[in-house]
Amino acid sequence: MSHGIALKPAKSARSEALKGTIRIPGDKSISHRSFMFGGLASGETRITGLLEGEDVINTGKAMRAMGARIEKVGAEWIIQGTGNGALLAPEAPLDFGNAGTGCRLTMGLVGVYDFASTFIGDASLSKRPMGRVLNPLREMGVQVSSTEGDRLPVTLHGPKTPNPITYRVPMASAQVKSAVLLAGLNTPGITTVIEPVMTRDHTEKMLQGFGADLTVETDAEGVRTIRLVGRGQLKGQVIDVPGDPSSTAFPLVAAILTPGSDVTILNVLMNPTRTGLILTLQEMGADIEVQNARLAGGEDVADLRVRYSELKGVTVPADRAPSMIDEYPVLAVAAAYASGTTTMLGLEELRVKESDRLSAVAEGLKLNGVDCDEGKETLVVRGRPGGKGYGNAQGKSVVTHLDHRIAMSFLVLGLASEHPVTVDDASIIATSFPEFMDLMTGLGAKIDAVEGEGA
Ligand SMILES: O=C(O)C1=C[C@@H](OP(=O)(O)O)[C@@H](O)[C@H](O)C1
Numbered sequence: 001m002s003h004g005i006a007l008k009p010a011k012s013a014r015s016e017a018l019k020g021t022i023r024i025p026g027d028k029s030i031s032h033r034s035f036m037f038g039g040l041a042s043g044e045t046r047i048t049g050l051l052e053g054e055d056v057i058n059t060g061k062a063m064r065a066m067g068a069r070i071e072k073v074g075a076e077w078i079i080q081g082t083g084n085g086a087l088l089a090p091e092a093p094l095d096f097g098n099a100g101t102g103c104r105l106t107m108g109l110v111g112v113y114d115f116a117s118t119f120i121g122d123a124s125l126s127k128r129p130m131g132r133v134l135n136p137l138r139e140m141g142v143q144v145s146s147t148e149g150d151r152l153p154v155t156l157h158g159p160k161t162p163n164p165i166t167y168r169v170p171m172a173s174a175q176v177k178s179a180v181l182l183a184g185l186n187t188p189g190i191t192t193v194i195e196p197v198m199t200r201d202h203t204e205k206m207l208q209g210f211g212a213d214l215t216v217e218t219d220a221e222g223v224r225t226i227r228l229v230g231r232g233q234l235k236g237q238v239i240d241v242p243g244d245p246s247s248t249a250f251p252l253v254a255a256i257l258t259p260g261s262d263v264t265i266l267n268v269l270m271n272p273t274r275t276g277l278i279l280t281l282q283e284m285g286a287d288i289e290v291q292n293a294r295l296a297g298g299e300d301v302a303d304l305r306v307r308y309s310e311l312k313g314v315t316v317p318a319d320r321a322p323s324m325i326d327e328y329p330v331l332a333v334a335a336a337y338a339s340g341t342t343t344m345l346g347l348e349e350l351r352v353k354e355s356d357r358l359s360a361v362a363e364g365l366k367l368n369g370v371d372c373d374e375g376k377e378t379l380v381v382r383g384r385p386g387g388k389g390y391g392n393a394q395g396k397s398v399v400t401h402l403d404h405r406i407a408m409s410f411l412v413l414g415l416a417s418e419h420p421v422t423v424d425d426a427s428i429i430a431t432s433f434p435e436f437m438d439l440m441t442g443l444g445a446k447i448d449a450v451e452g453e454g455a
């Protein structure tokens, strides 16, 4: 799926109170991995609650192209996997659309096989750095042919026998950690990943669930050493994917910013590597009640009741970034309505997402009259409670740069701003949260597609 040809703008306008109870679709990270590990494992995997966003569907297509049988029966996805080590050579390039996770993890998964696989994506993914995954794969003996700067298209060809490596992940990235571990699945011996800063741990937990011989040791400084014994058997599993905390962020912040709101969001994944935004919003004074906290399929899950709140600015420490890395755009929007200054530190990884999110957020905030400063790896927002004067300047739209989180964040900004906010492309939201418009308007948000605009 390619984006950027027919842009579909959308407009949000100051809304009455948001009210109601919603269930957020499945977590994107867990959904990608469910298709990948189910497609690889021996026997049957059954998945409910899968996120059917474009990113995840592209991962499913890639797994099918490598021999997995995947079908949807009623509400369930049923997969017959190939067995570990038995993926087939894809006959055509694997197109990951907009998805860094699908692309980078699959590079690890299949890149070490002794055949060629080619990876392509949309204009956004084609700009993103792949060297972070290609470098460890090169160390394992993979032949890499890539476009300048290690961008897509990339073709990989694994060696007869890959080398097990010990790899210290140089940046806080669950995608890099996961790519190396997945390469280790088809490598003899022990592949070791050292993770100085903990990132989301879905790969480790799910591989253990599928029967991989994987251990994690954490030292006194919090440095994690993950060891995976290669070429073991993986067995199909039954998975119920919990709701995505990154998608939850949008109705959550929308309810906090819109006077009179009272919204309950059901079945949200509360894995501590994903809850940095909730903690930060609570520090800012947000009224978020965690209800029915429970364990489901080995993950913490809860319902969240959130009410309109007056926020105050805070400093968000750099070490919290991995647990809320995709939530900074919408946190910046919340900060725009807080009294005082919010300072966000340690944001270097935001520059290599679907867009340079640090610049895209700062540009969008300024276009809407929000006072902010973009630093090399920081963002400072000086908020204005009530949002007086906020809204698109001179009829211009927020430029979303093929980035779903930029599109959703600025539509949320418009729900509490004095003037409406238009974004240039709402179609990109379907990559991660196809139900966004319906769920938000169902709560009472004023968001519409804009007819007759766009390229
Ligand atoms: O492993 C994953 O599922 C993800 C890891 C993060 O990327 P990085 O590893 O690049 O930080 C995150 O931004 C992305 O949305 C999903």
Ligand SMILES: C=C(OP(=O)(O)O)C(=O)O
Pocket (backbone or CB within 6 Å): 098, 099, 100, 101, 102, 326, 353, 354, 405, 432
């Ligand atoms: C960064 C994201 O995803 P990916 O890297 O998979 O494109 C995201 O969903 O915000």
